[in-house]
Amino acid sequence: MFVYVAHRLFASHDRALAADLAERVAARVGADRVFLPFCDSDEENLVAEVKGRRLFEMDRERLGYMDAMVAVLHGPSLDDGVCLEIGYAAAAGIPVTVLTTDFQTYSLTEAGPHLAFPDPLLQAVATRIVRVTNLGPPTSHPSRFTDFQARNVAQTNTALDAAVDALLDLPDHGPRLVGTAPDVGAPVYVEASPYTAWGRDHLAEACVEAGHTVRVPQRFTASDPVAGALADLTAVCSAARLIADVSGPETPPGTALLVGAAMASDVRIAAFQPRTTFTHAHGREPNWRNLMIQYAAEAHLDNGDAVLSWLAA
Template sequence: MFYIAHRLFAAHDRALAADLAERLARKTGAERVFLPFCDTDEEELVAEVKGRRLFELDRERLGRLDAMVALLHGPSLDDGVCMEIGYAAASGVPVVVVTTDFQTYSLTEQGPLLEFPDPLIQALAARIVRVPRLGPSPGSQPRSRYAEFQSRNLSQVDAALDAAVEELLTVPAGHRQPARGPGTESVYVEGSPYAAWGRDHLAEACVGAGRTVLLPRRFTAGDPVAGALADLSAVRTVDRLLVDVSGPETPPGTALLIGAAAAAGLRVAAFQPRPTYTHAVGREPNWRNLMIQYACTTLLTDIEAVRAWLATQ
């Protein structure tokens, strides 16, 4: 089965994913394509806790796919999609990432250029399809310059989606990560770039509780992708993952680590002192994207709660 991970919250995002699903279904058969929102019948689904049920339905598929294709737009990447990338990749599923972003990114002014803001995405992608430029001008005379601009954008999208289908059909099989070793007293701590109080408060709480602390290396490594792979390896050696999800959204790398940790069966705690909620029609209030909310085993809202969580066996 091929799983299409995409942003769900606007009609144009869902339409783009449906376009990709249709192209892929023509090559593989519709029974081998899974399109979230569409194939979980989200608008019609009735469940006591609808968000959790949607999470469970998606998670059931994420570890037993032939491949995943993830649509990622621009610098602010959907945290639910990034969580799904981490979960699938940690389960041995190859992930093809598609973008039409015209920007590249670096962690320092003169650093190596990356396709995505966080090098973890680049590190985990089996293939990257990047079409950063508008398509050619249409051959016939357009009605207006706006119609021409629309045509060139649609041509760019067509090229990206067609390339994604071809990559999905040829991407090599993935390899499931080896089982984690015995648990330790260590904690991997992922801070938030949005936290006004800095990145050390969670690490200090862990040290105070007698835990060994592992911190991200990808933001300071000379080779960010190698640093990202080291971060992924580190997460597999720890007993717990503690992530600060404060801010307008869960940062993409943090979301990816949450997915990888959930696939590996780690205890994952999200620290968010001032939770805010979304209220999608028919769902329970979510304090984060539902893929983040239910992949995390605990929500912590202050340092005392962090200390209590660290004290549990």
């Protein structure tokens, strides 16, 4: 079993948590059977002509021969790179264990079914979800702050051990959602951003005006959000193209997941982002989005004319 550890990696505590998880997995399957991004790509010291693209290529290579994935997702703001990686695994038939210590659940309406994550796609594609929501037992330490820290560490240790156990109990590969590149006459799937006005359909309208059949998300309006999410995933993997509105502080989690699924399915991808913001890191070119999203997309579109040009290409 070759295991890919997917995790947020932009802060030291996130990297430390992932390293702890990877070490526990390695103790069970062997260190050479575990890939830990940032660590194994030597991101801080890597020198490349286009560093972001090189990091993307290295991570995608590992995604291509993984047997299982364990992904860490915490809180309502889910890392878009991790969500992309989960989507890639889902489309490739790779089983995924998702670990969270978030004590909240989510619903699309006040009385709707509760979900482990804000977007039902995560619930739909996870093979196992490990949720450890409670602090560890109180300690006898006189400082309430040290006691609180110890209770959080205990919760983390419980969660990591449970995730490793779930990972090793995963089923074998499932079927790929598609085996070959979709037909050029297949529909265009248009994924809007929840950070823009609800009901905004200018991207779908542009596709229809250009003569394309269009598919749009079902999961936010379906009576069964998980069933709607699976329908969205299947539609993306059989589409000719994906136009994903990646607007927002980061790419919305479901959108990022669908980008990963499209990447695994050889679907042409364009990222729409009319207002661009850049991230900067030492030794790396400025990136206009998470580098996994940026380099998965063949085109970066910022206006309607750019959308029409890409559709005509």
